Amino acid sequence: MSILEARNLSYTYGVGTPFEKAAVKNLSLSVNEGEVIGVIGHTGSGKSTFVQMLNGLIKPQSGQVFFDGVDIWSKPKEIRKIRFKIGMVFQYPEYQLFDETVYQDISFGPKNKGLPEKEIDRIVRKSAKFVGLSDRLLKQSPFDLSGGEKRRAAIAGVIAMDPDVLVLDEPTAGLDPKGRDLLLSQIMQYHRERKNTIFFVSHSMEDIARIADRVLVMNGGVLEMLDTPKKVFSQAEKLESMGLRVPQITKIMLALKDMGYDIDEGILTVEQAFVEIVSLLKKEGKI
Amino acid sequence: MTRDIALGQFVPGKGIVHRTDPRVKILLLIAYITLIFCSFNFVSLGIITAAVVTVIALSGVSFKLYFKSLKVIIFIVIITSLLNMFYGTGEPIWQLGFLKLTMSGIYRAIFVTVRIILLILISSCLTFTTSPTDLTDAIERLMSPLKVFRVKVHEIAMMMTIALRFVPTLLEETDKIMAAQKARGADMESGGLIKKVKAMTPILIPLFVSAFRRAYDLATAMECRCYKGGEGRTRMKSLHIGKTDIIGIVFSALVLTGVVLCDVFILPII
Numbered sequence: 020m021s022i023l024e025a026r027n028l029s030y031t032y033g034v035g036t037p038f039e040k041a042a043v044k045n046l047s048l049s050v051n052e053g054e055v056i057g058v059i060g061h062t063g064s065g066k067s068t069f070v071q072m073l074n075g076l077i078k079p080q081s082g083q084v085f086f087d088g089v090d091i092w093s094k095p096k097e098i099r100k101i102r103f104k105i106g107m108v109f110q111y112p113e114y115q116l117f118d119e120t121v122y123q124d125i126s127f128g129p130k131n132k133g134l135p136e137k138e139i140d141r142i143v144r145k146s147a148k149f150v151g152l153s154d155r156l157l158k159q160s161p162f163d164l165s166g167g168e169k170r171r172a173a174i175a176g177v178i179a180m181d182p183d184v185l186v187l188d189e190p191t192a193g194l195d196p197k198g199r200d201l202l203l204s205q206i207m208q209y210h211r212e213r214k215n216t217i218f219f220v221s222h223s224m225e226d227i228a229r230i231a232d233r234v235l236v237m238n239g240g241v242l243e244m245l246d247t248p249k250k251v252f253s254q255a256e257k258l259e260s261m262g263l264r265v266p267q268i269t270k271i272m273l274a275l276k277d278m279g280y281d282i283d284e285g286i287l288t289v290e291q292a293f294v295e296i297v298s299l300l301k302k303e304g305k306i
Numbered sequence: 307m308t309r310d311i312a313l314g315q316f317v318p319g320k321g322i323v324h325r326t327d328p329r330v331k332i333l334l335l336i337a338y339i340t341l342i343f344c345s346f347n348f349v350s351l352g353i354i355t356a357a358v359v360t361v362i363a364l365s366g367v368s369f370k371l372y373f374k375s376l377k378v379i380i381f382i383v384i385i386t387s388l389l390n391m392f393y394g395t396g397e398p399i400w401q402l403g404f405l406k407l408t409m410s411g412i413y414r415a416i417f418v419t420v421r422i423i424l425l426i427l428i429s430s431c432l433t434f435t436t437s438p439t440d441l442t443d444a445i446e447r448l449m450s451p452l453k454v455f456r457v458k459v460h461e462i463a464m465m466m467t468i469a470l471r472f473v474p475t476l477l478e479e480t481d482k483i484m485a486a487q488k489a490r491g492a493d494m495e496s497g498g499l500i501k502k503v504k505a506m507t508p509i510l511i512p513l514f515v516s517a518f519r520r521a522y523d524l525a526t527a528m529e530c531r532c533y534k535g536g537e538g539r540t541r542m543k544s545l546h547i548g549k550t551d552i553i554g555i556v557f558s559a560l561v562l563t564g565v566v567l568c569d570v571f572i573l574p575i576i
Contacts, residue, residue: 076485099491107489115486117511127508131491162515176490 057231460536
């Protein structure tokens, strides 16, 4: 069943000024419960504006967003309730940390939600565990943590609201490769347990290829493609014309195919490529 | 919400006012402000009003923006003119208790209102047509004689430049942090004053932290480029007095003479 639906969303910045710029144009989509949607697009393609319309931080100038079949702006005064259901992790979320201890900071969301004390304690510890923060770190000031730990703490602060839809805007930007992999696998672990819907905005095609069920491609404010990673990344030329690219391994495999080898064009990870090449070699009797 | 402030905003353009040397503009602004407060009858007030209107029409900035900057001070105008209305001397035209409305009070109110409006218009004209860097540059040059008294002119100008430069950055940052905290369910609209002030903590703390971080980064970046104050520094763009500046100066000199003559030969009203 579709949990989130967008109908003809449009948003233009600076209407009536010389700086007028359409960020999102007539965007419609429908997302099923438990899906992981990877969002890619060139800088300025309207990704961030689009995801902020999903939880009502930006009110669309035309079009509607439906959560569980209800228009989120039908009762403008209750828009806050939607924000607990659709959690949003911004780019560089570590800059939003403010409280005395990491524990208190993570509990900011659940407190705003009005949960009882006991429930807050449970959910804060659970969220901290999801992102791999130890109990010792919970007692520290968020400003004493390392960059990666701060990022985790900020993400835990959003997870602690227990949202049905989680929007992550470039959660791995600026992390080292090890931190990236760790955070990505923690998010996926969380997704497997909580089974919620995830929007994952990223510039890393490799990350998107690894985790997304469907990939949403935005270009100049328009939804250009919305399909499985396999189908999206098989259109390397079209993506490159939009200033994007396909995962490196996909590019290699597409090049091999161009050279005349019989290879599936939707290879997205090194593991898949390994299996494909081995089977190809076996077929040709080389091993 | 933070985007609606029109006062002190630069509007790029290529008109005659934009091209005038910022030093000349600042000096002329001072001259105009003095004139505005030295016009004591309707003729001189009329001349200075005509001059200000001419300048803002020539500036090529839309009148809408000027109105926007006037909106900010509308309350001050109303309150001061009301006060002045009842502070006149002479025969009361109308009386209610201790409130006496006199002809001189009404004149006074008119003068105060027009003066404040002209003041805002002409100073807005300077900030609309001069980029912040030009402005601080000009201030530095104009203040340079003060170096004799060991005033750190360059440092003051640099501080002003940096402060102005970071206003939009910090506004943007505030918007971002607000959005992030709203996404965590922060409630900033409802509740009484104390609750609203408390609700600002999650915004102010990250904002301060990031302002300090930016300051450190900027200091490091400046040191990396061997910045060591104004001593021996040359400029990429040096200021020159040109034809446009002469036109501006001559125009203003005429206005000045007009106002002074009117003040001398026509009886003052207030």
